[in-house]
Amino acid sequence: MEIKKKVVSGLAATLSAAMLLATAACGGGSDSAADDGSFMTVDVFSSTANYQGVQKGWFAKIVKDKFNMELNIIAPNVAGGGDTLFDTRSTAGNLGDLVIVGMGNGRLQKLVKSKLITDMTPYYDKMTNVKNYQAGVDYVTKQAGQDGVWGVPGNVSDESPTKSSxxxxxxxxxxxxxxxxxxxxxxxxxxxxxxxxxxxxxxxxxxxxxxxxxxxxxxxxxxxxxxxxxxxxxxxxxxxxxxxxxxxxxxxxxxxxxxxxxxxxxxxxxxxxxxxxxxxxxxxxxxxxxxxxxxxxxxxxxxxxxxxxxxxxxxxxxxxxxxxxxxxxxxxxxxxxxxxxxxGFQPEGDGNSFIAIGSKAKNKERLAKFIDWLYSPEGIYASAFNSGGAACPKDMCWTLNDKGEPELNEFGEKAMFDSAGLQVPAEYGGGSYNDGVSALNFKAVNANGTDPETKAAYNPQLWATQLAKxxxxxxxxxxxxxxxxxxxxxxxxxxxxxxxxxxxxxxxxxxxxxxxxxxxxxxxxxxxxxxxxxxxxxxxxxxxxxxxxxxxxxxxxxxxxxxxxxxxxxxxxxxxxxxxxxxxxxxx
CATH class of the missing domain: 3.40.190.10 (Periplasmic binding protein-like II)
Structure with a gap:
């Protein structure tokens, strides 16, 4: 696709380091400032979320351990008022550090023109998991109407579009x-x-x-x-x-x-x-x-x-x-x-939502790494919502059996199919399993697709070990x-x-x-x-x-x-x- 060649091959591969920093600086945030790795609270404006406040429980522990940050969810669905919260924050020039919204009705173009989201091109070379879903990135670029890596859509897949998703x-x-x-x-x-x-x-x-x-x-x-x-x-x-x-x-x-x-x-x-x-x-x-x-x-x-x-x-x-x-x-x-x-599976995503970095965010490279992680097998298991309605991190919920097949453990069985009142072991963060599920309510990758590491679907309901029960x-x-x-x-x-x-x-x-x-x-x-x-x-x-x-x-x-x-x-x-x-x- 022409956009892909222009954005990824042309920009990400050939721009000098100085040009990359200049490009990033145009977004309005502190791109050039070194990330000292200190703990940070990330404001996430999520139009898909049904919870407002700081992420709790086991998913919060994963994010803290991997990225030394916590997620503070800002949710119009909870705050009410329809588009009022979006309009108010947009007018103020700062929608959030991370932004999860729909791209329809010209919204994506408006975010780009208003410089409310960041071009992630400077970080794209290292976003190796996202690159597996290049068609989705190209689609966002096309909808934005301007060269750049402006975000990544939800529910992408590398499976055939003629196969039921x-x-x-x-x-x-x-x-x-x-x-x-x-x-x-x-x-x-x-x-x-x-x-x-x-x-x-x-x-x-x-x-x-x-x-x-x-x-x-x-x-x-x-x-x-x-x-x-x-x-x-x-x-x-x-x-x-x-x-x-x-x-x-x-x-x-x-x-x-x-x-x-x-x-x-x-x-x-x-x-x-x-x-x-x-x-x-x-x-x-x-x-x-x-x-x-x-x-x-x-x-x-x-x-x-x-x-x-x-x-x-x-x-x-x-x-x-x-x-x-x-x-x-x-x-x-x-x-x-x-x-x-x-x-069928959607290589370009479902078109309903995409995730981007806000232009005023700090430590944008770390945020880019977080987004990339959401599209990795580990991130998919930790945050994707399967047909059964639950996320299923490895070790906490499942392991590989003697045949090398993924298999739910006792905790995973309850998490998948009977999670009411289920408590998480302290080593994984403690608290209620349901309270700890990702409050982003953002499915990066369709979980019915295939995990390249296990060669089975991400969704446990499709595992041979589960179908045998x-x-x-x-x-x-x-x-x-x-x-x-x-x-x-x-x-x-x-x-x-x-x-x-x-x-x-x-x-x-x-x-x-x-x-x-x-x-x-x-x-x-x-x-x-x-x-x-x-x-x-x-x-x-x-x-x-x-x-x-x-x-x-x-x-x-x-x-x-x-x-x-x-x-x-x-x-x-x-x-x-x-x-x-x-x-x-x-x-x-």
Whole structure:
């Protein structure tokens, strides 16, 4: 790639030491000052973090021992106010010593032009781990619109973009309480109509056994609604659709199939009608329109919900080792006509976030070493969030067995799958395991990729030593699912997986007029979608959805759609380009 040649080969390899110092000084920080190695507190502005304050526990000990520094997390998600904190700190000229933010909507370009982040070119020669993900660095440079090493994206990978990046299970797929599915005789589920009927049988059985009439097959919530009703949007992934703004993009890169979600008959409409059918059958929790994510999570944990739209809702809250040994828990349903969407590995990162050095930071070379460490095998194990939701440092959580294979120890088993109340040994920092997990909430490298040192995945759930372990629940599920050991294995075996090439695409900054129209349109779409789901009949549901299309057209949706279709086409082109780039790289 031309940018790579210009930035890395041209600058990093040939600039003299004096020129490097001059380049660094332009960033506004004390680049030329020698790092005396003394302890330092690093302010980290992280738009991905859900904790604010000084990093605690075992991850803090690793950072202190390796870099003699502590991380003070500044988190807009916790402080509130949306972009207010970002704008306030940007105006003051100092966003943070380390910066983790999204690069979309022109934000990256603004950070570069405002000199709020540092060009890391002077340190890049020594960032040997980051260089393994050069495509990601090049992507950030391209988005910045200015030569330099301005940051490194999250969730990068050196794996094929046509290979599913999700490890053992897709994020969105039909998951059900397998124990109740077994109790009603493992009925065939050919399509969504069958699925609703099976859920009714399961709900009846659960209520009969427990005597509790507040158990519902389906429970929804509004917290995450954006341009669409999020729950219905996510369920459309069961049939291979990816929602980008107001349109659905197919996984097979057929631009002709890009469809407005609001169009009658779209994948989104089909899921609205499915949820309405469930409501007509008394399967939808009547509190769905008023409850939030926390309420729903509690109900799932208490056994009040029998279907999960995502793997990470039902499984973590019900599939404890104790429950699995009893045959209790959520597992993938054998919905025969599903074609589940899954993203491929992304050599350029996910486009959602990147990490950079603030222009006013001190000891920038040390910070560059810290960033580089995050992309090393050791850093990945210590800070990456795996499918199971946990980080797993070597020695503390796992070791190599006699065959040279990575294997979880007793502590690692609990950390991965049952970490509530788990205490860390004093030698690793003590305290609660969960409290010690990296508060950056930044996944540098996709943990389902391969560790070059062990030749196994970083994610313990994909280790041969872990896959060899089974529970009563897993064994019963496998018996009825072609002997598969994981959800993705089953979907691949049965040709029910739709892999969308792992391209990174950041939509351009949007015109304010379009943003205003979009706001009005999405309000109408969300309100009508909920009304359609909760409508008293399928005829009423379909009428509400159809009328919604007329309403948004009157609001100027055609202009919004033109922008969204152009962005969808560009995403498809990016997918095609990354597949070609990776193939060319493999041929060399």
């Amino acid at each position: 999700e490890g053992v299970e897709p994020a969105a797929a039909p998951y059900i309480r397998w124990d109740y599915y077994a109790k009603v005789g493992y009925p065939k589920i050919s399509n969504l109509d069958d699925f609703a009927n099976v859920l009714k049988q399961m709900q009846d059985k659960a209520r009969e056994e427990t005597g509790q009439d507040d158990i519902y097959a389906v429970s929804l919530f509004k917290d995450w609604d954006g341009e669409l009703m999020q729950n219905a949007q996510a369920a459309s992934q069961w049939y291979g659709w990816y929602a980008q703004n107001s349109v659905l993009v197919p996984s097979d890169d057929d631009a002709a199939q890009v469809t407005p979600a609001s169009q009658v008959g779209s994948g989104y409409d089909q899921m609205i009608e499915f949820l309405n059918k469930c409501n007509d059958m008394g399967l939808v929790d009547p509190e769905s329109t008023t409850q939030n994510w926390d309420n729903l999570s509690t109900k799932v944990t208490e056994g009040k919900v029998l279907m999960s739209i995502w793997s990470w809702l039902g499984k973590p809250r019900m599939n404890s080792t104790e429950n699995q040994e009893k045959g209790i828990g959520f597992m993938l349903a054998p919905l025969e006509n599903m074609k589940v969407y899954t993203p 089974t529970t009563k629940l897993q064994e019963d599920w496998a018996k009825h699912m072609d002997g598969a050991k994981t959800d993705l294995e089953y979907l691949e075996k049965t040709d029910r997986l739709a892999v969308a090439p792992g391209a990174t695409y950041t939509p351009p900054e949007e015109d304010s007029q379009i943003s205003t129209l979009r706001s009005s349109v999405k309000t109408e779409v969300i309100n009508a979608s909920w009304q359609a789901v909760m409508a008293g009949s399928q005829d009423e549901c379909q009428k509400i959805f159809k009328d919604m299309g007329t309403q948004i057209n009157d609001l100027g949706y055609a202009q919004v759609l033109e922008v969204d279709k152009k962005n969808a086409d560009d995403l498809i082109k990016a997918r095609q380009e990354i597949v070609k780039q990776f193939a060319d790289k493999e041929d060399k």
